[in-house]
Amino acid sequence: MKTWNGSDLEQIGAAEELDLQSERGDGSLRDPVTMWVVRAGDQIYVRSVKGPDGPWYRGTQSRHQGRIEAGGVRQEVAFREADPSAYTGVDAAYRDKYARYPGIVEHVLTDRARASTLRLEPR
Template structure:
């Protein structure tokens, strides 16, 4: 399995937003959506504010593959369910990175529904 380079982790992890396009059944990419991204250790994560019923989240569940772009880096990725054991650390990462938006906005990604729709981004070779 491929892993992120140090530069990729830094650039994507520091990016304010990430563009995510999931693959349809026929292999074509859906239109990208703009979402927040956080880094935890050597992994990158995204969450759906609308939980598992969010349109872009459901799109990631079709083939579990797609493309991201952030921090000047474009990468093909696999979407995997995050280990629920990291949810508290990811909540902290979201609050730290995006605190300037206030708890009313950040609360959209640090609630039970969003936590259930946490995706770990795994680079594809």
């Protein structure tokens, strides 16, 4: 597993949003999707409000790689299923970072959303 360098980890983790492009089966990139992003420990995570049925999430499943851009960092990444043991920390990161959106943040804390938790790994 590759790890984030400290500067990129901080910049992405502090960014309000992240643009994610997944690769299609032929290697071309899909249109970017803007979403919330959190840092939990030394890892970066995203979730789909619609869970595994979300269109952007399904797009990550064809090649499990793509590109992200957040906080001035543009990086090729691998999409890795998060270990369920990470969910509590990821939940806390979402609550802390997006606390000013109390009616909205709850949507990324459901069991359905948790099932789509992806860890972003630089490549």
